[in-house]
Amino acid sequence: MTAFSTILNIPKALLGTLETLGFSTMTEIQQQSIGPILEGKDILAQSKTGSGKTLAFGIPAAIRTNVETNKPQTIVITPTRELAEQVAMELRKIAAYKANLKILTLYGGVPLRAQAGSLAKGAHILIGTPGRIQDHLAKGTLTLESIKTLVLDEADRMLDMGFYDEIVKIGSNMPKNRQTLLFSATFPPKIEALAKALLKNPLTIKVDTVQEAMKINELVYETADKFKTLNALIGSYKPDSLLIFCNTKAEVISLADRLQQRGHSVIDIHGDLDQRERNEAVILFSNHSKRIMVATDVASRGLDIKNISLVVNYDLPFDKEVYTHRIGRTGRADASGMAISLYAPNDSEKCSWITSQAKKADPSELRVDANFKMLSEFDSLCLNGGKKTKLRAGDILGTFCKEIGINHTEIGKITITDTKAYIALHHTVVDKVLKALKRVKIKKKKYIAWRVD
Structure with missing residues (x-):
């Protein structure tokens, strides 16, 4: 396995962030694509889900972002809201090394006006679905003349969903000299047609799919x-x-x-x-x-x-x-x-x-245990605060352990979104925590908590 430190000119701060996140060596898709992407080449990559492709395009996007300008420089198009959110979450983790790098998601199910307001304030990396990106282009709340890199993530699925024309149209709103990166788990004929329409002399990468299948x-x-x-x-x-x-x-x-x-x-x-x-x-x-x-x-x-x-x-x-x-x-x-x-x-x-x-x-x-039930030992609590109130997992963990007296082994995964925090707790301590949070503050602030069903 090759270390991330072998990448030419990768910032030390980014290496430190990757190490903290548990990434020290590259997956195959990362090893084959990060260097060429940083060199500005177009990429046509066949990559199974779970192969590490998000970091393959995310690391170069973070490195090459100029935070001195507040215009979008990279746009990632995904087939679903869930994937857009997942990609954004991963990129925010690695982009933490670079101060003031802003990442914005654009997908349906969220008011268009709220997204338009965020776009007006500026962002460097946009991640969204074809339909919602088209909506913003049509309303003039989004312009793409500053885009340097277009990423198509899970492109085969987008074509399955009928987004070929939308993707090509979105691409036509960007500079012709941009870089285009296309990632797809499969290479049906429609992908080849899309690649011809959007990519220029791409480097084709196919990871070892046999090993993945095994x-x-x-x-x-x-x-x-x-x-x-x-x-x-x-x-x-x-x-x-x-x-x-x-x-x-x-x-x-x-x-x-x-x-x-x-x-x-x-x-x-x-x-x-x-x-x-x-x-x-x-x-x-x-x-x-x-x-x-x-x-x-x-x-x-x-x-x-x-x-x-x-x-x-x-x-x-x-x-x-x-x-x-x-x-x-x-x-x-x-x-x-x-x-x-x-x-x-x-x-x-x-x-x-x-x-x-x-x-x-x-x-x-099959040797069946008829009494076996897939029951969870954990329940989830939700707090009415998140990243926007500067609530961190360490703040919650410290309060629950030191102030409320919960053993750290009784606390599971903590997930923090922009406006909420979700904490998995052993079911035996949930009521104790709910009762305590009516009087205990986290970082000098009182939060409302409830059980999520």
């Missing part, structure tokens, strides 16, 4: 009763965390209800939820307050949650690209994972492309 153990089960088989899988594999994919929101809601009735700790996520609900669902799953997430394909992209031990395709995906991205939620970075697909006897032809690469398993061979 990290995920793929199984398929034929069954006439999917719900019964799903419960048998849970009782047999006993996963720490489980992500289940369904094709429709109705099936997601129904399945989540049925699993909850059986005593499991479940959250669902689908397109009908507003942005706050979607963000909270992801937070509760990632901090292990909920151990099962049932999702539509809104979650097959943009979910960067570490250590998802099992992914189940309760409904078969419609095509191979969607399957690739669904199972890519497990086996991320250096971890291994398992992906299981369920299909009815009359679906055998429809899923032949899955059975050709996954091992067929027999449900009757």
Whole structure:
């Protein structure tokens, strides 16, 4: 593995930030692309989810940002709100080394006027979805003549969603001499057409996808009763965390209800939820307050949650690209994972492309613990303050341990957004903390706290 310190002219402060975040050596996509990106080359990269591509384009973006001017210099286009938020979160971490570097997200579910106000104040790196970027361009609240680098993240998914024309149109609003970086997990013909339209003499990079595939153990089960088989899988594999994919929101809601009735700790996520609900669902799953997430394909992209031990395709995906991205939620970075697909006897032809690469398993061979329940030991509290009130994880940890008397082992993951802070707490101490916060201040400020369901 090659160290980040081998990158020519990388600032020492950035190396320190990367070290603090636990990044000392580069992944393959980072090793092959960061140097050429810093040299100004266009990049066409095939990179599986979880391979480290966000840092591959994020590190050069941070290094090359001129904070003396308050105009946008890099724009990252993503297929979903969730991925936009995830990319922004990662870039903010590494951009912390450079004072006054501003990163702004642009996606639906948030009032256009509020985003327009933030744009008017200036930002250096923009991260957004095609539709909302188009909205701002149409209203004149966003101009892109200062853009030096365009990044298309998970481009194949954006094309699947029908955004080809929008992406090309957005690109036409930027300087012709800009740099363009296109990252895609697959290379269908539509990607080649988009690359020809937007990239100039790109360097093509393909990471070792065979090694990536070996990290995920793929199984398929034929069954006439999917719900019964799903419960048998849970009782047999006993996963720490489980992500289940369904094709429709109705099936997601129904399945989540049925699993909850059986005593499991479940959250669902689908397109009908507003942005706050979607963000909270992801937070509760990632901090292990909920151990099962049932999702539509809104979650097959943009979910960067570490250590998802099992992914189940309760409904078969419609095509191979969607399957690739669904199972890519497990086996991320250096971890291994398992992906299981369920299909009815009359679906055998429809899923032949899955059975050709996954091992067929027999449900009757599962050794099931019928009493096993995926219950969480943690609940989540929410505080009505976040980054905008300068609330930090260390402030919360210090107050809970020193002022309230909570053992640090009873405190799980702390997630801080712009306006809220979410704290995973062992369920035995939640009431104690809620009661104490009615009198205890954090950094001399009183915060309202409530339990998140």
